[in-house]
Amino acid sequence: MIRLYDGAGVSLDAPQTPVQPLAERACWIDLLHPTPEEETQVEALIGVEVPSRDELHDIEPSSRLYIENGAVYLTASVVWKADSDFAEIADIGFVLAGGRLVTIRYAEPKAFTMFAANAHRELAHRELAGAGGHDVMTRLIEAMIDRSAEVLEHRSRRIDALSTEVFSRGAVANPEAVTRDLEATLTVIASHQRTIAKVRESLMSLARIASFLQTLPEIMGDKTLKQRCRSMAGDVQSLSEHADFISENIIFLLDASLGLISVQQNQVMKVLSVAAMVFLPPTFIGTVYGMNFQNMPELSQPWAYPIALAVMATSALGPYLWFKRKGWF
Template structure:
């Protein structure tokens, strides 16, 4: 899908037809967005504007040289954006180029960040006159959404913590899996935020990025620092929650072991009595006694009950 945003009569217009590309004045264009484009759309854009989008392998590289580079009048940026799926967060690589004030983006996924950015742009189209402003809006929106994701994750962690503390849920395997899932989401968020931090730091050092927008980048750096602190707190809270979970598991195991121990000790006297009367000796007076069986059973019961009463008085039960 192709989207071309350009200035027209003090407003922003959008064109999606590739055949109309040459009808748009070059100086009016501010953003060319490719989302899962056809081979023809990608080749035409690269040829017409004399640019080269990064490959998927380059977009996923972690080296600084592959993530950010600048030439005489061109910024080449590779960044990952988070997308929420059923199985959690997924990294979606985006290739970004800023050349002569025009922003070029290439992605395969329909990212929420871009959709929200378009809404902001449409709400105040007169505020956007070049691709740098569009790019800043995308970064701001991405940071805002990271903040929302961190707050949502923190809320879910707090709910699980309350349920576990109030013993509304039992400490079983599902709880541990959920804690592990939250930890993975927290780490994914941190990696995504650090990626944005590295990108903005590189932009602040750039000789191409306009000086007039440096103030906005400084504010973003401060916002990112606060997000990293919040994210760190969430991770520490998960570690505390995991320790709490393991504590409840140990208590439950100790309770079970205690029950088996008490049961074993309580049945030791009856077992001893049964063993004595189970011996095969000829001279055993109780063998011919009319009440011998009842006596042995009563003796077993009294010895077992006496042991339990003794444990109860010692507060071992």
């Protein structure tokens, strides 16, 4: 799919056939799951090749940020599906050539949708001549950073609520129910940690792109774009520190949950230990009188059985009262 936008952020009509050329006034060309025919159309307009899907997955730094044939090639790892429990990283390619920006993506991060919806307001006040694609590029990176901040804030609130919920479960009287709930909470904590890790990976990638953009002549020669790139680098640094702080909270919450599970399991073991101690003396007495010795005079007495039962009950009641006095249960 090809989506076209002019320098003012207004959506243009996409070609109806693969042989139809793209609009010359297109400033941002967004390729979503492009076909080979669509890639050929874009290459005919910008005069350089666009990276393939396999090339976007290359993790070598030299293959992610480079200049070739006068065109700037960048690959960013962007978090998406961040609102679900299974956040993922998508590799998105950027090509700056001929004053245009081409984005190649095989995922739909929310930042792109939000930026495309507001592009006409973001870009309308700028005169986009030769540096039009660079202006769109920096604003798009800003949108990704803003989206990362939104994800971190949302996850931070959810983690705070989960923390309150975890520590309030200690007052529940049923240890088994508490343990089951805490074990289910571990899955939720893992989901939060996965999302934060993906956001941190995305921020690292955006930081590298922001630093690389500042070395481009088109950026260095434009005071507004240069200042924007510096601001983006500062924002990424602040968000990375915030992500580290959230990760530390998640680790603390994980340790606390495991500790509470251990406490609840120890409570169960304590009850079992008390029960064993309570029934140990009666069991010993019953075992003694269950031995098959002929010379046990008290067995022939009529009062032997009730007295044995009374002694067994007393031996069981004694440890019970002692443990209760100690507050073990």
